[in-house]
Amino acid sequence: MKKIKQAIAAGVISLAVIFSGGAVLADHGGDKEIAVVNKGDTLYSLAKKHHMSVAQITDLNHLRGTTIYPGQRLILSGKEAGYHKIIAGSFSKKENAEKRAALLKKKEIAAAISTAVIDGKAYYRVQAGAFKDKKNAVKQLEAVKKAGIKDAFILSKEALHIFGLKPGDSYDEIASRMGKPKKTETQLNIKTLYYQGDGAGLRITLNKKDGTIDSLAVYPEYLSPRMFPALPFTRDEVVKIYGDANKTRTVTCYESAKCEELTYQLDHLELKARIDRDQATVQFLELTDLTDR
Structure with a gap:
């Protein structure tokens, strides 16, 4: 409620x-x-x-x-957009994005610069607002176009979640969506859930105040793509579900191997997707609440 x-x-x-x-x-x-x-x-x-x-x-x-x-x-149901963002330009050089943002501000339209990584290349996006209600986004888009930015558009972003789960949900909702695990281990406020074999499919950190989910990490290696086909098991599936990452970086994962990490941020949530050294397989997905609840 x-x-x-x-x-x-x-x-x-x-x-x-x-x-x-x-x-x-x-x-x-x-x-x-x-x-x-x-x-x-x-x-x-x-x-x-x-x-x-x-x-x-x-x-x-x-x-x-x-x-x-x-x-x-x-x-069984469609995607729910988290925000409708007004994109008033996308540039490979930051100084060009800053010029576009300055132009909008002269027209009394608030603008901010964010980054997006597309096909491994970083772009600087000029954002002129984000709205829950698409009607308000459409009005803002019209204002931006009247200001002379004819190529502006609305970018709808789905609210960050993993198989419908996100921080703030109750612990019981995990079983509702993922099913009852075969085994559960508890250490302080961390619960580790096993669905098949000896590997942990989920690791959940619970909020000490109200017992809701603070962060959750999913390890597709220990889950069945046959049983959970809507979970992303490959890099391509991550991009298909969440779009282009806000940033990517190369990290050392194991045995000095180099892995890729995709980071998404929306509202107060951050999603990290670690891609294995084969550049295809998802090692883990971690969704965290960035606020101090």
Whole structure:
């Protein structure tokens, strides 16, 4: 209820459809719903039951074919944008971005410079506002274009989450989305969850005040891509879900190997995706609340 009140206060209205029957779980962590595939289910039957198309389910879950498996956990609803940003220019040189920002400020339009890494190259973006309500973003875009920036556009960014989970959610929501782990270990306020084999699939840090999630780390190596197809297991899937990173860097990961780290920031959340030395496989995803709750 608290989250609903916050969403209404922010001017965001979302519609949630709760389906009766079957193994459909209401999601409280990412404005999505989960269906657990039962024996005999097909993509066609699930699509028909939940008033979707096969293509929608396939796209949301990164499925490469039409085969699904009992126990598989599928996302059934679309993406929810976290913000609609007004991009008033993207430049390879910072000084050009600064000139564009100065031009906007002369027109009494607030502007800030952010960075984005596209195909390994850093760009400086001029941002003229970010809005929850797309109507307000459209109004701001019109103002920016009247100021002479004809190539300005709206960039919608999905709220940061991992399989619909994010800091601030309750610990119980993990089982609701990911299923009950085979084993759980607890040390102080850190919980380690095992879903298959001996490796930890999730590691959760809980807030000492209210017991909600402060940060969560997911290790795809110890999770099944068959059971969790909507989780990103490769670099390409990370970019497909979250877009271009705010920054990338090369880090030493193990045995002096060089790995890539992608960092995303939106609102008060930060997501780090560590890519293995093969430049393709995701080692881990870590989502953290940057505020001191």
